Amino acid sequence: MMKNIRILLFTDTLCDVNGVSRFIQDISKLAHQKELAFYVVTSTAKICPDLSNVQIIKPLFRTKMPFYPELDLVLPSYKRLKSITEEIDPDVVHISTPGFVGLMGRRIAQKKSIPMLGTYHTDFPAFAYKNMPYKIVKHIGNKVMEYFYRDFKALFVRSEAYKKIVQEDVKFDPENIHTLKAGIDTRKFNTSYKEMGIWQMYGIPETSVKALYVGRFTKEKNFPLLLELWKAYYLQSKNKNIYLIAVGGDLDESLFERYHIKSLGIKRGEELSKIYASSDLFLFPSTTDTLGQVVMEAMSSGLPVLVSDEGGPKTLIGDKQQAGYAINVNDRILWLEKIKVLMENRSLREKHGENGHKIIAEMDIAKSFDAFWEVHMNCNHNVTVL
Template identity: 45%
Template sequence: MEKIKICLVSDTVYDVNGVSRFIQDFSKEALVLKKDFCVITSTKKTHYEKISNIKNIKPLFTMKMPFYKSLDLVLPNFFKIKNEIKKLNPDLLHISTPGTVGLCALISAKILKIPVVGIYHTDFPAYMYKNTKSKFVKKGTILFLKLFYKSYKAIFSRSEEYFKTIEEQLSFKKEDLYTLKAGIDIKNFDKKFKDDSIWEKYDIKQEKFKFLYTGRISVEKNVDILLKVWMENFFKECELILVGDKEIEFLDKDKLKKSNITLVGRKQELELSQLYASSDCFIFPSTTDTLGQVVMEAMASGLPVIITNEGGPKTFVKDDCGYIIDLNNETQLSEAILKMSKKDEVYYSKKEKAYSFMRDKSISHSFLDFWNKNQEILEKLKVRN
């Protein structure tokens, strides 16, 4: 096949979330595999690691994103973004997010006559409804996305679970939908990072059964429901550890401690890997994630998982790796917590199956599959034209 050049544009690249980590991992993998792949973003945020094929164009203005405080809403420099895309002259322009940076890229692609492909990372209509409880806002979000994605030649989804949603809400044909093969950097998420001494700094007793959650501590991730169930049942021999940016109100620290809940804030690099591998079980109550990158990171670290029966994670998590619960039935959540905390033969079986499942889910496999599918899209476009 002939060589191709791909440019990906995203509003979120240096944030602490699964989408950002995915884009960073893809960028590094492209360098290893010597593929002509680059990323453009616009943010005042920085990253602990310099990745040479990520171009950050300084924004003109930033403010906190409504309903998503850990993200910035930016006013990008349109002309600099357009000129950068023009200079790169990619065969395909991937737009990863329907934000202001993505909109600049979309307009630039139209002017420069570059075909556009996208990645459907987040179920935004469900996300907005979760935060506002307004059907009007949900319908408005769907209308905006339909207009935003109208000129796209193809859309990637991180799981087939969302194909029907994309077909119905965005009026896309199934033949133009592609699965973005699941994969993470399994070198950095592995049970070899287990280090029980890490709990000393958080004043968590070694003998406690440790349930871990990583991600935004927010309503749309259903962390409020998790906290409600946890506090109502009081799992005496367990600890709930929350890693991420806090976006909902909490009780004071003393009450949290009495409920065996510990907030450790945002974590990255080695400490994040150690927190995963040194915990006992991962719990993820979200119903709006299209894949659930953090669930894969947890399983790669040797943790069985508790997830919901809605959203992307249920497409790859099977019963032998954890428990899949209906969050509308809070009893199911409390029962799953109690079953896991027994640490019996069933628990250890699920733990081993989760770890084994992730052994062939490397970012390298995911990137190569992505690259081949983009070549396929370009061939289709040539035929159509």
Template identity: 40%
Template sequence: MRICIFTDTIGDLNGVSRFIQDMGEQALLHDVDLHIVASTAKYCPDLPNVHNLPPRWRVPMPFYRELDLAYPSASALERILRELRPDIVHISTPGPVGVIAKKLAAKQNLPVLGTYHTDFPAYIRDNTGLEWAKRIADRTMARFYRPFRRVLTRSTEYLEIMEREIGIERARSELLSPGTNRKRFHPSHRSDSVFAKYGATGEGPKVLYVGRISKEKNVPFLLDVWQRYKASNPGCEAELLLVGEGALRRKRANLALEDVIFAGPVIGDDLSRLYASCDLFVFPSVTDTLGQVVMEAQASRVCCLVSDVGGPQGIVNPGGNAGGMVVKGNDTDAWIAALEALLENATLRQNYAKQGYENMQHFNIIDSFTHFVQTHRDALHRHRP
């Protein structure tokens, strides 16, 4: 069986890219015939099973300027599809690459699966404040995913959201076992000197956020909570580090913020060291289908603080084994109280961190890859007479 994954993001700093790269790496390690097709003018992993088609033209994605909408030649995409001759196609993203690949797969009568990685309708609502815009986006997503044999999601919470909001019935949806690379993200990467590289000089606790520095990730809410927390705790020496790119990072000079460091994009070993060295990981997003970064933090044995909306809550508190605190989304007082409880009690943080690390022993990227492949094998078996 040959699987061909089509994606609009492959080298960007986001959870979808990291998941796709992990699938490509695991395929090579386990001798699985899996290929990835993308179109980007940016960084692309140098793997023998990754095929990058030069875009004919590209524009920054609205509300997400760090991600390009790259349009490859449809004929080039069809040519590589005929060259690879996959048995089954996986559409990872509903962008230009995904749209063209879906049409070509239908033309060749290939079974198509996909993953609902990103809640774009919720992003649009949060950035515009328009509920009707979200409803239009919901209908667009419903049309896009309607022909798919199976639509995967990486969190239990989104099985219901997919059915209720974009009409993907349970018979076509499936929970894909979430997992992270436990070698790349591990407590052994801890470094006492890593924070100085990014301008953190204080001796107090280090609080880390990793993701887009933007409205749809609820970062303005986080910054407001942080400033209120610092104002009510003037003796606290804690520092907040924001890792990633986004509109708010570009506007940081206009923000009067205390003990906030915009570290910019961080990748590779430096990112592993930051995770393992921080005292608390915060993720206020209420639109994430999973929260890959939350798994990475817990695998690094770090206590986490997340919202009670979306996928991250299921990662922090699977089956009642809490690896941190799950707090009501957008509740400023609740978040401030949680910060006070966690930053003033190192023992509490360490207990949560230990439990989160133990939880992550059940979230291995190898298991996720094995489930991914088996799901496609089952779909192919049903497709054939």
């Protein structure tokens, strides 16, 4: 049973190729289908999906995010954000990101005494520390997050693994930390999209064994480490009809062609769904992901996964690692061993892939949204039953 409540979500990312954007788009569509008063506001100059409950304002200024060039750092109009808030008149404000849009949304909510909730989508202190490995950077990052979230009624984390991190690093009351149930639109990512002919357009043999990576080509995602691991595996492998396929950025293929590393750039929609379902396994060594949306998409597409044992992705593959392996990124020998096992054992790949597909089938985005709505509803008592 839903209750009539008005929620306004502020986000600095909505039209970008990342898990946070896809999640917010998915719950916006669900809210519209359920005829619930859920609204999203963002500021960007990028092309966005046309959603009736999303408002996009033009930024006054924008530049590339440091260490994250795929994402714009934008300065929106405070006056316009305030006007939108007054028009919607929300019962609850949700701050999805701690950027300028989130900061202004937080300020507006404070001035109007509107209850605030948030989601710890990205571990920014860990992100900063990965790019600038000094303890003071991590310490300052934690203090900034502690200050930012201190007046929030509740805070969502994307996996159980991050409950303790938010409690200890952000000093947030554990009673008000909620795990937002993992969920994706399984209609977009599933085995039915398998189409081996798609590899012809990329110059990749259909008969090859294909390891897939989807994400930013950056240090905090441990992408440089993945390249080194793949090169080491390729050189020792007797079978050279193998490829590492990287989606999500640009790579100078001339440097990696001899190792059969192919960069496909940024992909969206059905093409991305086909790439997932037509690959053989998924490699994702990131240690800064609070959940791992791309890992869920890979599992839903029937791929076995090899992930880091730090952060959210490890929580997806099952207690007994039924869908793949979670390994410490410092143990390169074990990473190479498991890459070898999955690349060379088709029956094992299929077993892990089937298990992963079943796990994600239970993680429907609708269940995630219902839990999200329930917490917001409980933080505001001026509601009526629908």
